[in-house]
Amino acid sequence: xxxxxxxxxxxxxxxxxxxxxxxxxxxxxxxxxxxxxxxxxxxxxxxxxxxxxxxxxxxxxxxxxxxxxxxxxxxxxxxxxxxxxxxxxxxxxxxxxxxxxxxxxxxxxxxxxxxxxxxxxxxxxxxxxxxxxxxxxxxxxxxxxxxxxxxxxxxxxxxxxxxxxxxxxxxxxxxxxxxxxxxxxxxxxxxxxxxxxxxxxxxxxxxxxxxxxxxxxxxxxxxxxxxxxxxxxxxxxxxxxxxxxxxxxxxxxxxxxxxxxxxxxxxxxxxxxxxxxxxxxxxxxxxxxxxxxxxxxxxxxxxxxxxxxxxxxxxxxxxxxxxxxxxxxxxxxxxxxxxxxxxxxxxxxxxxxxxxxxxxxxxxxxxxxxxxxxxxxxxxxxxxxxxxxxxxxxxxxxxxx
Amino acid sequence: xxxxxxxxxxxxxxxxxxxxxxxxxxxxxxxxxxxxxxxxxxxxxxxxxxxxxxxxxxxxxxxxxxxxxxxxxxxxxxxxxxxxxxxxxxxxxxxxxxxxxxxxxxxxxxxxxxxxxxxxxxxxxxxxxxxxxxxxxxxxxxxxxxxxxxxxxxxxxxxxxxxxxxxxxxxxxxxxxxxxxxxxxxxxxxxxxxxxxxxxxxxxxxxxxxxxxxxxxxxxxxxxxxxxxxxxxxxxxxxxxxxxxxxxxxxxxxxxxxxxxxxxxxxxxxxxxxxxxxxxxxxxxxxxxxxxxxxxxxxxxxxxxxxxxxxxxxxxxxxxxxxxxxxxxxxxxxxxxxxxxxxxxxxxxxxxxxxxxxxxxxxxxxxxxxxxxxxxxxxxxxxxxxxxxxxxxxxxxxxxx
Numbered sequence: 001x002x003x004x005x006x007x008x009x010x011x012x013x014x015x016x017x018x019x020x021x022x023x024x025x026x027x028x029x030x031x032x033x034x035x036x037x038x039x040x041x042x043x044x045x046x047x048x049x050x051x052x053x054x055x056x057x058x059x060x061x062x063x064x065x066x067x068x069x070x071x072x073x074x075x076x077x078x079x080x081x082x083x084x085x086x087x088x089x090x091x092x093x094x095x096x097x098x099x100x101x102x103x104x105x106x107x108x109x110x111x112x113x114x115x116x117x118x119x120x121x122x123x124x125x126x127x128x129x130x131x132x133x134x135x136x137x138x139x140x141x142x143x144x145x146x147x148x149x150x151x152x153x154x155x156x157x158x159x160x161x162x163x164x165x166x167x168x169x170x171x172x173x174x175x176x177x178x179x180x181x182x183x184x185x186x187x188x189x190x191x192x193x194x195x196x197x198x199x200x201x202x203x204x205x206x207x208x209x210x211x212x213x214x215x216x217x218x219x220x221x222x223x224x225x226x227x228x229x230x231x232x233x234x235x236x237x238x239x240x241x242x243x244x245x246x247x248x249x250x251x252x253x254x255x256x257x258x259x260x261x262x263x264x265x266x267x268x269x270x271x272x273x274x275x276x277x278x279x280x281x282x283x284x285x286x287x288x289x290x291x292x293x294x295x296x297x298x299x300x301x302x303x304x305x306x307x308x309x310x311x312x313x314x315x316x317x318x319x320x321x322x323x324x325x326x327x328x329x330x331x332x333x334x335x336x337x338x339x340x341x342x343x344x345x346x347x348x349x350x351x352x353x354x355x356x357x358x359x360x361x362x363x364x365x366x367x368x369x370x371x372x373x374x375x376x377x378x379x380x381x382x383x384x385x386x387x388x389x390x391x392x393x394x395x396x397x398x399x400x401x
Numbered sequence: 402x403x404x405x406x407x408x409x410x411x412x413x414x415x416x417x418x419x420x421x422x423x424x425x426x427x428x429x430x431x432x433x434x435x436x437x438x439x440x441x442x443x444x445x446x447x448x449x450x451x452x453x454x455x456x457x458x459x460x461x462x463x464x465x466x467x468x469x470x471x472x473x474x475x476x477x478x479x480x481x482x483x484x485x486x487x488x489x490x491x492x493x494x495x496x497x498x499x500x501x502x503x504x505x506x507x508x509x510x511x512x513x514x515x516x517x518x519x520x521x522x523x524x525x526x527x528x529x530x531x532x533x534x535x536x537x538x539x540x541x542x543x544x545x546x547x548x549x550x551x552x553x554x555x556x557x558x559x560x561x562x563x564x565x566x567x568x569x570x571x572x573x574x575x576x577x578x579x580x581x582x583x584x585x586x587x588x589x590x591x592x593x594x595x596x597x598x599x600x601x602x603x604x605x606x607x608x609x610x611x612x613x614x615x616x617x618x619x620x621x622x623x624x625x626x627x628x629x630x631x632x633x634x635x636x637x638x639x640x641x642x643x644x645x646x647x648x649x650x651x652x653x654x655x656x657x658x659x660x661x662x663x664x665x666x667x668x669x670x671x672x673x674x675x676x677x678x679x680x681x682x683x684x685x686x687x688x689x690x691x692x693x694x695x696x697x698x699x700x701x702x703x704x705x706x707x708x709x710x711x712x713x714x715x716x717x718x719x720x721x722x723x724x725x726x727x728x729x730x731x732x733x734x735x736x737x738x739x740x741x742x743x744x745x746x747x748x749x750x751x752x753x754x755x756x757x758x759x760x761x762x763x764x765x766x767x768x769x770x771x772x773x774x775x776x777x778x779x780x781x782x783x784x785x786x787x788x789x790x791x792x793x794x795x796x797x798x799x800x801x802x
Binding site: 049050052053054071072073074077078079081085099101102103104105106127129142143144145146147148150152154157161162164165166167168169170171173174175176177178179183186187188190191194195333334337338339340341342343377378379380382385386387389390391392393394395396397398400401 | 450451453454455472473474475478479480482486500502503504505506507528530543544545546547548549551553555558562563565566567568569570571572574575576577578579580584587588589591592595596734735738739740741742743744778779780781783786788790791792793794795796797798799801802
C-alpha cells in the first residue's frame with residue numbers, strides 16, 4: 001500500500017492512517033495522501049492490461065492494504081457512451097456519457113461504499129452509521145452486508161421508496177426522519193457520540209472519496225490517458241467532483257496524463273444551489289440553502305461539508321457552476337432515453353440540461369470533448385416518468401404506427 | 402463475419418442470413434451457424450487481451466457484419482461474484498453468482514436486444530414489434546431508441562410498473578393487455594401479418610439468442626476457460642439457457658474449452674413449471690401450463706416456443722429441471738441481499754432456492770463449482786421487499802443496535 005498519511009486540506013494537519021479516524025481536529029474532512037513518487041516508480045500503465053475491468057485495477061492509488069479485505073460486488077469500469085444522436089442535434093460533436101447506472105446498487109455511491117467499507121473492514125469496524133438522501137444508504141447497506149458490518153441508516157421520509165427497500169433487504173437498521181438530510185445528520189451525530197459507532201457520513205471518514213476518485217481515473221483511461229475538455233457533475237454533497245479532481249491530479253503527478261485538467265462543472269438544481277451561489281459570488285464556502293427542494297433528490301444538500309473543496313476544484317480548473325430547473329431536468333431525462341437509449345436518474349439528466357445551456361452561451365465549444373456524469377440508473381426513479389398506455393383485451397387489434 | 406447460414410434445429414432446413422427472416426417454414430426457431438473451422442483458425446484467446454470488457458469482444462462468434470451497426474449501451478462482461486458467506490453456510494464451497502443486474506436496463510434481456518437490434522439495424526428494419534413479460538420490452542425499447550428503429554411493445558397489465566416506465570421513456574409505442582404474454586403474442590402476431598413489421602418475439606428472429614449466448618462465453622472466460630460443474634438458470638422463454646448451451650458448444654468446437662459441458666439446470670416456479678413437468682416425464686416438448694402465476698413474473702411463460710431446445714440442453718448435459726415455491730424465492734432473495742450484498746430479481750433468487758434443494762438431495766456435490774445466474778437487478782422489483790421503518794422527528798434519538 002502506498003498511503004503515506006491523512007492530511008487536512010484546511011489547516012494542513014497530518015494524521016497516521018492505521019487507525020479509524022473521522023474529521024480533522026479543526027472540523028474539516030481529511031484526504032488520503034500517497035507516496036506518489038513511489039507509485040510513479042512502481043505502477044506502470046501496462047500493468048493494467050492484465051487486470052480486471054473494475055475499480056480495483058488502480059490498486060496502487062487506493063487505500064486498502066490487503067486484498068482479502070476487498071468487499072467486491074462488481075464495481076467500476078462503467079461504460080463511456082458516445083452520444084452521437086444528441087451531440088449532433090445539440091452541436092456538441094464529442095458528447096459522452098459516463099454511465100454509473102451500471103454498477104452495484106445502481107448508483108455511483110457504490111464506489112465510495114466499496115472502498116469505504118473495505119477499508120472499514122480492514123480497520124476492524126463492527127458498526128457504522130450514516131445519514132443519507134437514499135442512494136448512499138443503499139450502497140453502504142449492501143457492502144456492509146457482505147462485509148459483516150452492522151449498518152445504521154437514517155434517511156429523509158421523502159427519499160425515494162426504492163432506497164428504503166434496498167437498505168431493508170440488505171438487513172441494515174433503517175430509520176426515516178421527518179426532515180432533510182441535515183436533520184438525519186444531527187440524529188446520527190448524537191448516536192455516534194453516545195455509542196461510539198463509526199461515522200460513515202459524507203466526508204466524515206477519509207476513504208469514500210478514494211472510491212469516488214476512480215471515476216476520474218476511469219475517464220482518463222477510457223480517453224486513452226487524455227483528459228476530456230469538460231466534465232459535468234451533478235453536485236449534492238460534492239464527493240464525486242472532489243474525487244474526480246483528486247484522481248486527475250494524482251494521475252498528473254505520476255505522469256500518466258499531462259496538460260490541463262478537465263474543466264469541472266458543478267451542476268445543481270435551482271431548488272438547491274448553494275455551490276452555484278457561492279461560485280457566482282466567488283466565495284470559498286457556501287451558505288446553508290433554506291427550503292431546499294428539487295426532483296433531483298440527491299441534490300438536496302443545503303450545505304455540504306466539503307463545499308470549499310468543490311469550489312477549489314471549480315476555480316483551479318477554470319470550471320463553473322450551473323443551476324437548472326426541474327422541468328429542464330425531466331426534459332433532458334426524456335431526451336437521453338428516447339435518443340440514446342439511456343434511462344438516467346434526474347441528477348444525471350441535470351448535467352445534460354447544463355451542457356445545453358453552456359453550449360448555447362459558448363462556454364462549451366463545438367468540438368470540445370464533453371462528459372456528462374450520470375450518477376445512477378433511472379430505474380430507481382419510476383415516478384419521474386408519466387405514462388398511461390392503452391389497455392387491450394385479448395383479441396383486440398393494434399393500430400398502425 | 403463468420404456466419405455461414407441459418408439452420409432449423411427441428412427439420413434441418415437451411416436459410417441464407419442476409420435478409421430479414423423469422424421462423425423456419427416448419428414453424429421452429431432458426432439458429433445462426435458459423436464457419437467454426439475458420440473461427441478456430443482466425444480467433445485466438447490472446448486477441449481478447451486488448452479488447453474491451455463487453456460482449457462485443459467475442460466478435461467472431463457474433464452475427465453483426467459491420468462495427469458501425471453495433472448499438473452499444475455498455476452491455477456485457479457482468480461480474481462473477483464468489484458467494485463465500487452463503488456458500489459456506491449452505492455447504493456449497495464454490496458458489497458463484499453471475500450478476501446480470503449490472504447491464505443496461507438492469508436485466509440480461511439487454512444482451513439479446515443489443516445483438517438483435519444491431520442486426521436488425523444492419524438488415525434495414527424500420528419497425529419491430531414484440532410481446533413481453535416486461536424486461537425484454539424495456540431492453541428492446543432502449544436499443545431501438547438508440548438505433549432509430551420504431552418499437553411496438555405489448556405487455557400484460559400485471560407486468561412490473563417499471564417496465565412500462567422504461568418503455569415509455571424510450572419513446573416506444575406501448576400497449577397493455579388484460580391477459581398473459583401468450584395473449585400479447587397473438588395480438589402482435591396479427592399486427593405483424595397485417596402491417597409487415599419485423600417480429601422481435603422470443604425466438605421468432607434468430608439473433609436475440611446470439612446475444613444471450615455471450616453469458617456462456619463470459620462464464621467460460623471468467624473461469625479461465627474451464628466450465629463450471631453446474632449452471633442454474635431461471636427459465637421462462639428459455640432463450641438464456643439455450644444460448645448458454647449454444648455458446649459453450651461453440652467454444653468446444655473452436656477448442657477454447659474442453660471436457661464436459663456444465664450441467665444446466667432449468668429453474669421454474671411451481672406456479673408455472675411446464676419445462677419441469679416435461680423433464681420429469683422425459684418428454685421432448687412441454688404442454689401449455691394453465692393458470693400460470695408466480696411472483697417471478699418473468700417465469701410466467703406457459704409454453705415456450707423453444708421448449709424442445711431447452712429440454713435438449715438439459716438432457717445433453719445431464720442437467721435437470723427444478724420448480725420452487727414463491728415463498729422460497731422471497732427467502733432466497735433476502736438471503737442474497739443480507740449475506741452477500743446483492744439485491745437480485747425474484748427470477749434470479751429462484752436459482753438459489755433450487756441450488757439449496759439440489760445440494761440437500763446430493764445432486765450438487767460440496768466441492769462442485771456452481772453458478773447462479775441472476776437475470777436482473779432487484780431494483781426493478783421494489784414490491785418484493787416489505788419494510789416499515791420507524792419514523793423519527795428531528796431531535797429524536799437512535800436506539801443502540
